[in-house]
Amino acid sequence: MSRIVGIDLGTSTSEIAFLKDGKPFVIPNHLGEYITPSVVGLSDDGRVIVGKEARDQLLLKPDDTVIEVKRLMGMGGTVSMGGKEYTPQQISSFILSYLVDCAGKYLGEDINRAVITVPAYFSDTQRRATVEAGSLAGIKVERIINEPTAAALDYGLEHMWECQNILIYDLGGGTLDVTVLEMFEGVLDVKASSGNNQLGGKDFDQRLMDYLLNRFTTQYNVNVSEDKRALMRLKEAVEKCKIALSQQEEYHLLIPFFANAEGNPVSLEETVTRDTFEGLIKELIDSTEKQINTAFSDAHLNASDIDLILLVGGSTRIPYVQHFIEKTLGKAPQSLVDPDLAVVRGAAIQAAILNEQLTAEKDIIITDVCPYTxxxxxxxxxxxxxxxxxxxxxxxxxxxxxxxxxxxxxxxxxxxxxxxxxxxxxxxxxxxxxxxxxxxxxxxxxxxxxxxxxxxxxxxxxxxxxxxxxxxxxxxxxxxxxIIETSGVEMVKEIDTEGWAKVPNARKFKAIIRKAERMLENEEVRYYALEVESLVRKIKTGLVQGEKLETLDEFKEELHEIIYELTEETDV
Ligand SMILES: Nc1ncnc2c1ncn2[C@@H]1O[C@H](COP(=O)(O)OP(=O)(O)OP(=O)(O)O)[C@@H](O)[C@H]1O
Ligand SMILES: [Mg+2]
The missing domain is CATH 2.60.34.10 (Substrate Binding Domain Of DNAk; Chain A, domain 1)
Structure with a gap:
């Protein structure tokens, strides 16, 4: 039987690794790089290209190039590349094939079995889509493991005999996972996972893009929202800007000949400060306190029980994220794992356990949880x-x-x-x-x-x-x-609900929303936090979108029940 390898199939980047001399080793791709952009494209001669080569053509050929396909996995749609429609599984399978091919050449053997990581908060459908992507690439997916659990394995292999409670905050390109686990005598016991499948670096890029586009439109009175190439250029520039602002206080962003204003080419030029950027993303990062609280209450632990905080994912390099964690948990996170590679290294450890290179008795055991009801x-x-x-x-x-x-x-x-x-x-x-x-x-x-x-x-x-x-x-x-079908899972789409209170029917819901929000703020909702939060959002979204009153009344009723239950409990 061939060797099982570990793969981190990320929103922005992907990696492949195996266990070498008892330690995880990340395998370089054909360019000698450890990190491969999760980008797929069609070359001029119609070949499928993956990684840096595809990323390099993004600006020139946006219609022939696909990025961030992971956020579409299991959602039932297709993406277009070179005028043809592909399922997200097919696009992901190209990335997997490329990684496995590079690894096979590096190791001089055929690779066709793998452990693939997914966000802990991935749904059943999204997991199935990941397994399908593997089989389309000719890979038998021997195990799917949760990304934060993988990161914990990477840390755990070296610190096995320590006893501690660990919180892993994993904020990547497209997903957030918060996992609380206990480590003792070679056992990694995952207590709880919570997360948001639609939050990550790409959303920070989007906020910055919207801000710059808004200013540009006001300044020159041109609308570039239909100009795919201009938008791609801007997307690339804002990501550079965002990454630079993790190191420096301000960044000069310049895109020459960005658009035409009254027949003349104009550039987009702005100096963005870290303060401005933080102002744009603060709300998104602060919102993750909810997932932290849910993970704590499900794990029956408090912030004070946590001995160690590990940060995983490229977006945790943002200084504001680190401040937020320190402020919220009352303890500074530690840089004890590589935020880019911990997940794939952990996948390689899990692969080695399946290969029987590591054993439960001598080495390490993990338990994991089902993050949804x-x-x-x-x-x-x-x-x-x-x-x-x-x-x-x-x-x-x-x-x-x-x-x-x-x-x-x-x-x-x-x-x-x-x-x-x-x-x-x-x-x-x-x-x-x-x-x-x-x-x-x-x-x-x-x-x-x-x-x-x-x-x-x-x-x-x-x-x-x-x-x-x-x-x-x-x-x-x-x-x-x-037989669960692999399409049609509805995910919550974020909708701007700012004007909800001005909608004619809003009066009926104001009191309960206010009460629910106050309870959320005061942390009185305990393990109902997700549900309360979600109901409030559903009512607001429903109001803004003109949803039937009947439906909104049902949500209100449900919210009412929870609030009643909670106040009853606390009154006793
Ligand atoms: N120094 C930095 N400062 C801010 N953001 C960064 C930095 N370095 C990388 N990022 C961002 O991190 C994200 C990629 O992180 P990572 O590679 O961990 O994600 P991923 O594994 O592809 O995504 P996911 O785990 O969500 O599927 C991108 O949005 C990238 O812009
Ligand atoms: Mg990741």
């Missing part, structure tokens, strides 16, 4: 009234994996012959407010009075973070499985 929709009775679309939790978030949980349900109607099992992932009480993962039908239930026939639903969540669902008619032993 998983369940099904059921008919529930509250005070004698039927409530449809209730969410019944089967696997609560942050339980240690692998895990198998079962629950028994009864039929609802007399002589019911089939049930539809709808599977969701998320934290809401109403099933349909969560991410729908898939459904299946269990047929041929023997006719009987309501609730006499029993259905056993079992969820198995494996070490790759992939879910298998099974339903069984208990009296017959007949089973059906869920």
């Amino acid at each position: 998983l369940g099904i929709s059921v008919l529930d009775y509250v005070g004698g009234f039927p409530i449809t679309d209730a969410y019944d939790v089967i696997i609560p978030r942050n339980v240690t994996i692998p895990v198998v949980k079962e629950k028994i349900y009864g039929t609802v109607a007399d002589n019911q012959t089939q049930v539809e099992i709808n599977v969701y992932q998320g934290e809401f009480k109403k099933a349909s407010h969560n991410n729908f993962l898939g459904k299946f039908l269990l047929k041929d239930i023997p006719p009987a009075p309501a609730s006499q026939e029993k259905i056993n639903v079992s969820f198995a969540y494996d070490v790759n973070g992939i879910l298998q669902v099974e339903g069984q008619i208990v009296s017959l032993g007949k089973k059906a499985n869920l």
Whole structure:
């Protein structure tokens, strides 16, 4: 059997590594570089190119080049490259093929098995898409591991016999993960993970871009929002500016001949200070306090219990991020791992465990968690009234994996012959407010009075973070499985909700939103933080987008329930 390697398939950059003489070793690509841009393109002669070569043509051929495809994984869409549509899995498979090819040449052997890392907060669908990308590249994905867990492994291999609680704050190009874990006697025990799949360096770039475009438009009265090439040039320039501002207090940004104003070419020229940049991104970084708090409450730990903070991901080099962490946790983060390479090094360690180069007895063991709640929709009775679309939790978030949980349900109607099992992932009480993962039908239930026939639903969540669902008619032993489709997961899209309070219907919701926000601020919502936050956002977004009042009332009702529950609890 061939050797298993470790791969970090990142939003902005990707890497590949293996274990050499008991230590992780990052394998250089064909240019001799350890870090490969996650960029794919078509060359002039129609070849697929990956990495630096593709990145270099981005400005000249934006339509033939794809960047940041990871944020589209598992979302069901396609991307266009050279006039042809590709799935995000296909684009990712080109990156994987390239990495494996470079590694194969470097090691002088065929590589076709790998451990691939994903953000801890990646959904089931996104994980499946990652496995699919692997198989499209001809790679058997032997294990999917969470990026912060991988980073912890990298640290853990050298510090195995120390006893400490660690918080890993991983802010990369496109995702944020916060993970709390305990380390003792060679065991890395992940307690909780929380995160945001749509927050990272690319959003900081976007904020800076919007700011500069706004100023440019005001100054010259030209609109470049349709000019793909100008936007790409700006994107590249703002990233340079952002990175420079991690080292210096100000940066002079100049893009010559940026656009045409009244027939004359004009340049975009600005001096951006670190203060200005921090002002633009502060809100985004401050918002991650929520994920930190959620991770803490799920892990049943406080900031004061944390012995060590590790920063991972390129965006943690931003000084404001470091200040924010120190301010929020009351302790300075330490530079004990390489923020760019810790994840791939950890993936190589996991690969070595699978290769049996490292063993659980002598070396290291990890446990990981399922970061989301998983369940099904059921008919529930509250005070004698039927409530449809209730969410019944089967696997609560942050339980240690692998895990198998079962629950028994009864039929609802007399002589019911089939049930539809709808599977969701998320934290809401109403099933349909969560991410729908898939459904299946269990047929041929023997006719009987309501609730006499029993259905056993079992969820198995494996070490790759992939879910298998099974339903069984208990009296017959007949089973059906869920094949979860790999498309159609809805993700929360950020919408500007600033004007929500001015919408005619807003009055009805102001009081509860104010109350919820006050509770969030005062940290009175404990483990409901995500849910409360999300409901508030849903109401505001709904108001701005003219959503049906009925729907908004439902959200309000849910929020009300939580707030009621919390105040009840604290009153006791
Ligand atoms: N010195 C720096 N200061 C600020 N930002 C930086 C710096 N160096 C890199 N970055 C940013 O870090 C991001 C890339 O980080 P990294 O390579 O860790 O992400 P990734 O692994 O590709 O993404 P993800 O883990 O989210 O999928 C980019 O947005 C890049 O602009
Ligand atoms: Mg990363």
